[in-house]
Amino acid sequence: MRKALVTGITGQDGSFLAELLLKNGYEVHGLIRKASTFNTDRIDHIYQDPHDPNARLFLHYGDLSNGEQLTNLVYNVRPDEVYHLGALSHVKVSFDIPEYTGAVTGLGTTRLLEAIQRSGISARFYQASSSEMFGSAPAPQNEETPFQPRSPYAIAKVYAYWMTRNYREAYGMFAVNGVLFNHESPRRGETFLSRKVTRAVARIKGELQSKLYLGNLEARRDYGYAPEYVEAMWRMLQLEAPADFVLGTGVSPTMREFTQEAFEYAGLDWKKYVEIDPRYFRPTEVDDLRADAAKAHRMLDWSPKVTYKELARIMVDADLEGIGLEPIGEGDEILKRKFGDWHRWESGVTAVLKSAGNGVD
Ligand code: NAP
Ligand code: F7E
Numbered sequence: 001m002r003k004a005l006v007t008g009i010t011g012q013d014g015s016f017l018a019e020l021l022l023k024n025g026y027e028v029h030g031l032i033r034k035a036s037t038f039n040t041d042r043i044d045h046i047y048q049d050p051h052d053p054n055a056r057l058f059l060h061y062g063d064l065s066n067g068e069q070l071t072n073l074v075y076n077v078r079p080d081e082v083y084h085l086g087a088l089s090h091v092k093v094s095f096d097i098p099e100y101t102g103a104v105t106g107l108g109t110t111r112l113l114e115a116i117q118r119s120g121i122s123a124r125f126y127q128a129s130s131s132e133m134f135g136s137a138p139a140p141q142n143e144e145t146p147f148q149p150r151s152p153y154a155i156a157k158v159y160a161y162w163m164t165r166n167y168r169e170a171y172g173m174f175a176v177n178g179v180l181f182n183h184e185s186p187r188r189g190e191t192f193l194s195r196k197v198t199r200a201v202a203r204i205k206g207e208l209q210s211k212l213y214l215g216n217l218e219a220r221r222d223y224g225y226a227p228e229y230v231e232a233m234w235r236m237l238q239l240e241a242p243a244d245f246v247l248g249t250g251v252s253p254t255m256r257e258f259t260q261e262a263f264e265y266a267g268l269d270w271k272k273y274v275e276i277d278p279r280y281f282r283p284t285e286v287d288d289l290r291a292d293a294a295k296a297h298r299m300l301d302w303s304p305k306v307t308y309k310e311l312a313r314i315m316v317d318a319d320l321e322g323i324g325l326e327p328i329g330e331g332d333e334i335l336k337r338k339f340g341d342w343h344r345w346e347s348g349v350t351a352v353l354k355s356a357g358n359g360v361d
Helices: 012-023 041-046 066-079 092-096 098-119 152-171 193-205 228-234 255-265 294-300 308-322 331-337 349-354
Strands: 003-007 028-032 057-061 081-084 124-130 173-179 212-214 246-247 275-276
Touching: 003 012, 003 066, 012 028, 012 041, 012 228, 066 098, 081 098, 081 228, 092 098, 092 152, 098 124, 098 152, 124 152, 152 173, 173 228, 193 246, 193 255, 193 308, 228 246, 228 294, 246 294, 255 308, 308 331
Parallel strands: 003 028, 003 081, 028 057, 081 124, 124 173, 173 246, 212 275
Antiparallel strands: none
16 A cells, blocks of 8 residues: 655645545544644544554654654654655745745745654655746746746745656656645635635625735635646656646636626625735735646646636635525536546534634635
8 A cells, every 4th residue: 555645734735735645545644733723624524543454544743843843753754755745835825934935835844844854764756846936937847947936935836846856866766746736725715815705705695704804815826626736746746757846727817807707696796895905915916816827738638627716706605605605506506517526625624614703804
């Protein structure tokens, strides 16, 4: 049985990836942080009691800031594949805590690469690189586009990108960068634009909220559906030789267009509810991210199916269901039509949506 180690398993992508790996027959080990409240909501539905002799999911406490513990973990688990998804992933927050962002999002990758190297194992390594690294480089961006990062987050990711390449070149490690453009889902954190909007749409419908405060709505983002992206991460580690890939849809709506789409789907006029609050503006913004993912189409046989308009429907329906309202219904139809049953959002996610706090912005 192949073994995978996943950092960031409690996050959006980590939870979808853990599901995929379990489905593909892996034994899955996840790194989780010790918090004073439960932080495993996104993976509670796949939790397995470690006393069960058939258990294939194991969680280990740790932190990306602690290199010695990462080395022990890698040495003891001896994974065949390491998916490094853990990071401070919020661009706006990275301006507030730039040093921490460098220490975790940047150096965390080095600690993990070094842990693999020192353990003497030949694990394949996936680095969660980001389209944010392209920053102000003109769209469309692909594997050859030079990076022009515009935030502490993006700069930390550029460092981690090059460390991954360096371990590949210096030590012959099978280490790859997936340079992923925005991918969203009902499991997206509540403070990212897409989820903040779809959650607000549901709460306005449910008369739990009357206003939504947003920042710059003119930026363009290439929005895809997260479960499709974790499938490509796995495919990257199954290749014969390591290579870096850009993943995205090639379509980048403005954040205003996405917002309008989500409100209109629920029969609401967004202009009545949305107000601009400059506190959500970033000191430096990234204006236009749009992927040229031709290499992934060709070498990974990967083409995303969900459009940003469909994504808005899937997410609004999930958020309506999350607060106990009847979904409008197109979201479920889209998922069934495109994927069959597997990609229906799980009961565990609905539980997360129900318990989400009221004061989140
Ligand atoms: P996410 O939902 O924010 O998840 C981040 C994960 O990292 C969580 O499990 C979090 O744990 C963990 N983490 C944060 N700090 C940590 C630390 N010091 N030690 C150990 N774990 C820590 O992010 P995501 O959207 O799933 O994204 C996954 C990865 O892909 C991230 O590296 C992100 O930067 C990158 N990425 C994301 C996108 C996107 O559009 N989603 C695009 C490109 C790249 P807690 O649950 O305890 O907070
Ligand atoms: O912002 C604008 C904001 O925070 C999207 C992360 O997964 O994708 C994500 O980073 C856009 C920006 O995502 C609000 O200024 C307006 O232009 O949802 P976001 P992001 O910055 O694109 C990349 C690829 C990653 O790698 C990251 O980890 O929306 N915006 N008003 C707002 N953004 C937020 N969060 N909140 C607002 O109120």
